[in-house]
Amino acid sequence: MSAHPAHGPLPETMTAISITMPGGPEVLVPGPRPVPTPAPGEVLVQVEAAGVNRPDVMQRKGYYPPPPGASDIPGLEIAGTIVALGANVTSHAVGDRVCALVTGGGYAQYCTAPVETLLPIPDGLSAAEAAALPETLFTVWSNVFERGGLKAGEWLLVHGGSSGIGTTAIQLAKAFGAHVAVTAGSAEKCEACLKLGADLAVNYREKDFVAEVKSVTGGKGADVILDMIGGPYIQKNYEAAAMDGRIVQIAFQMGSKAEVDFMRIMMKRLTHTGSTLRSRPVAQKAELAAAITRHVWPLIAEGRFRPVMDHSYPLADAAAAHARMDSSTHIGKIVLTMM
Incomplete structure (x- = not known):
């Protein structure tokens, strides 16, 4: 034409x-x-x-x-x-x-x-x-708000908080009234996430994000988890998630295969979903x-x-x-x- x-x-x-x-x-x-x-x-x-x-x-x-x-x-x-x-x-x-x-x-x-x-x-x-x-907003909107169903007052955990996806998710989640925890790999990255509005930034090289998320949420855990890491994080996400938590997978930087105890899916009524764009x-x-x-x-x-x-x-x-x-x-x- x-x-x-x-x-x-x-x-x-x-x-x-x-x-x-x-x-x-x-x-x-x-x-x-x-x-x-x-x-x-x-x-x-x-x-x-x-x-x-x-x-x-x-x-x-x-x-x-x-x-x-x-x-x-x-x-x-x-x-x-x-x-x-x-x-x-x-x-x-x-x-x-x-x-x-x-x-x-x-x-x-x-x-x-x-x-x-x-x-x-x-x-x-x-x-x-x-x-x-575009790529970042389409990814965050579809996975955090549509698939993950994040609501005001809930806790969102974002792995890779200082990435393009992460910095977008922090700002949007806060704008719509949610609380945000992130993981990142350096003090500088954690500080950048906190400046954007994150309520908790965990340097995963130094601290256990499961314990930190449980602590900041009063033992409840994260309602929505946005994960681009996979691998060993899959089991940890189940541990960090709240009852009726939603885990949304968007990448596998540490691999798409893992040994996982699925009992927590039943006990916590978890949803583990994912998508590509x-x-x-x-x-x-x-x-x-x-x-x-x-x-x-x-x-x-x-x-x-x-x-x-x-x-x-x-x-x-x-x-x-x-x-x-x-x-x-x-x-x-x-x-x-x-x-």
């Missing part, structure tokens, strides 16, 4: 990051690629910034291939300006400033996105900050986009939520951005910028 381009013809090629083979950050190499054409129901965005996320790292290592039909270029969230419309697009116009959740293709100067996952760039946020929103149908992502626009965008306007930014790198330095994520020294979001 023909697209409707902006001012003058679009270039035929662009700079994008390719994964030359599974491996370390050095396999991320910039080079020319054809500018994609938006399909019906899609727009073409001239990308100004793209978020860097753990799934990109997993794809780089060869563990997380793109779903059928998705671009092999890494990158799941972008911000920029719409420069062309696919057929049947009436909800947006060329020139609109948007951020978007995409199934791939973000590490590039141009990227297509389905209209259902487009969000307006909030006033007062830079393109880099806007690019730090990338392969979900567009219709589900559209529902999430609508919920985020309704619930989170007003918080941004009021200054009650803002993405925590760690570092920006030029697109050509994607390898350096991944090296920083691999080091786990970052606090908040890492982004690539095209300007």
Whole structure:
């Protein structure tokens, strides 16, 4: 289908990051690629910034291939300006400033996105900050508030509190009236989480998070646990959870296999669930986009939520951005910028 381009013809090629083979950050190499054409129901965005996320790292290592039909270029969230419309697009116009959740293709100067996952760039946020929103917000909203059902007055435990996911979960949970405990791997990271509003930050290298969470909740435990670690944390989460607690799994940084005593699921009436985001149908992502626009965008306007930014790198330095994520020294979001 023909697209409707902006001012003058679009270039035929662009700079994008390719994964030359599974491996370390050095396999991320910039080079020319054809500018994609938006399909019906899609727009073409001239990308100004793209978020860097753990799934990109997993794809780089060869563990997380793109779903059928998705671009092999890494990158799941972008911000920029719409420069062309696919057929049947009436909800947006060329020139609109948007951020978007995409199934791939973000590490590039141009990227297509389905209209259902487009969000307006909030006033007062830079393109880099806007690019730090979609993947993280979709993940936190769907897992903490929808699957986990977090309510005001409840306790949320977030593992990896200083990550992009963690810093988002802290702010949103507090904005909606919940209490927040986090785990993190250094005093600096714990301090950053407390400054964001966490009620408890446990350095897991020094203290037992189960005991600390039990103590701060008066022996009750956490009502919702957001876990990206897995492995030995699975059993510990069952111990740290409150009666009728909900544990939501979103990654397995320490492995997806563990020896676990499931008796606590029965005794505490626990729910252990989980999800991935990338392969979900567009219709589900559209529902999430609508919920985020309704619930989170007003918080941004009021200054009650803002993405925590760690570092920006030029697109050509994607390898350096991944090296920083691999080091786990970052606090908040890492982004690539095209300007």
